[in-house]
Structure formats: C-alpha cells, structure tokens
Amino acid sequence: MKRLFDTIEKLNVFPGGPDKEAAEEMNRKFAAYMDGILEWNDKINLTAITDRDEFVVRHFIDSVLSAGSPEIKVAKLIADVGTGGGFPGVPLAILFPEKKFVLIDSLAKRLKIIEELCGSIGIGNVTAVHGRAEDLAGKKGEYREKFDCVVSRAVASMAALSELCIPFLRVGGTFIAYKGNDPEKELNEGTAAIEVTGGRFIRTEQAGEPDDSLAHTLIYIRKEKKTPDRYPRKAGDPVRKPIK
Ligand code: SAM
Secondary structure, eight states: OHHHHHHHHHTTSSTTOOOHHHHHHHHHHHHHHHHHHHHHTTTSOOOSOOOHHHHIIIIIIHHGGGTTSHHHHHOSEEEEETOTTTTTHHHHHHHOTTSEEEEEESOHHHHHHHHHHHHHHTOTTEEEEESOHHHHTSTTOTTTTOEEEEEEESSSOHHHHHHHHGGGEEEEEEEEEEEOSOTHHHHHHHHHHHHHTTEEEEEEEEESOTTOTTOEEEEEEEEOSOOOTTOSOSTTHHHHSOOO
16 A cells, blocks of 8 residues: 555645544545445355455555546546546545545445445545436436536447536536557547537646556546537447547
8 A cells, every 4th residue: 555655646636645643544444445336246246356465456545546637636526437447536535534435336336335434435526327428417317417527447448438528517627538558549549529528638747657557547628518418319329329
C-alpha cells in the first residue's frame, strides 16, 4: 500500500497533506475494499487479479491516476461508467469522501456486491446504479447532463465510449477516459463521436512509467455543447455501429 500513497503524493492530490487521520482512514478503506473484493471473487468473478501487490498497482494506483487533475479536484458529482469491480470509481471515492460518486454498470449482481461492500466499509459517498449507459443517459434518463465528471476504464473503444459517457455530463463537465499506452488511433476514430455528442478534446496525460505495460493515457474531453436528443442511440448501437 506504500506505493499507492507514494503515487498519491507524487500526483500532488493533497498538497501538504492528507493529515494523519485522513490517511489512516483511507488506508483502512483501501485494505478492506481489497479484502472484500478478493473474498467475493471466489464466488463471483470481480477481478482476474488475485495477487495483492498486483491488485494495488493495477486497480488502486491505476484508478487514482486522474486524482491530481484540476477537473477531478473541482468536481462534486462524478460518474463511473462500466464500473465492474468498482474501478476507477471506488478508489477515487476513498480519496475524496466529500465528493459524490455514482457507479454505473449493466451487470446487477456485481454492482450489488460493490454497493454492499462499500456500505460495510463506510465508503458512504457512492451510489450504485444498475442499467445501461444508453438508457440512463438517454433523452428521458434521470442521469442525463447531470455530472461534473465522468470516468471510465476498460469498457469500449473511444468512439463508443464517448457516445456512452458524454451525454451524462453537464455542459462544462469533463470526461476522463482511461486508455492504453497508444491512444492516438482511438482518438482519431473517436473524433466524430466526441464532436457530435457535444465534446471537445482537451489533452492527453501520460500516466505511470512509460516503459510499464500498465501505463495509461488519460484522455480529457470537455463538454462544450448540450448533447443532441438522438444520442446516445439505443442500447448496443454505440458499440455495434460506432459513430464515424
Ligand atoms: N471499469 C472496470 C475496470 O476497469 O476494472 C470494469 C471493466 S469491465 C471490462 C467492463 C464493464 O462495463 C462490465 O462490468 C460491463 O458490465 C460494463 N458495461 C459494458 N457496457 C456497458 C453499458 N453500455 N452500460 C453500462 N455498463 C456497461
């Protein structure tokens, strides 16, 4: 867990801090969350990673890589689309107990475990919402254009993901896509989807060590215009027929 806290310091997530008490509380929550996920993993597949050191690197460190960005720092309401075992949403929620996180996934069983686990550990700032992003962010969706930030890791190509995530953002909000080490191709393919849903590419950030197979590029997209009513299209279409 020391490596995680070194990363948090390196990213300057809490300039001058966090204070000792807050750091201890974070440490407790991270450890309990890992224990809980690994325990449940025997019954239902939550992660392929069962080695604890690898878990810290691949799930915790990877998830918090956006935590030092100004966009995350100012956001009050953040969605994690396709959260799976709670990544990157839960580690970010542990770091920022004053922000609210909505964890979205189409797989109810997994989501229920994440919700119960967070409840039992005292991660009180997360709400689990079951459903497909296409429906929840749709024209009649309760969560359309509500969020300051949307994060998403390992869910779909940039083109599909932009159509799934950008409709959740309020105008002025930011979508942060956790992508692989060479996002250029994806970004090029995703440009049309980013633009028609109201987004504009802002920057990429190289995260992690460059020679590390785990290194990620974070792609930052700002929402500049409201998403037209016709997006996202019906469930399945963003992945099956990505916007070109
Ligand atoms: N984000 C997690 C991570 O990085 O470990 C989980 C990644 S997992 C490969 C992809 C997750 O996205 C699955 O849990 C799946 O159910 C969810 N998902 C895929 N398409 C979705 C959609 N259209 N709406 C909501 N959830 C979706």
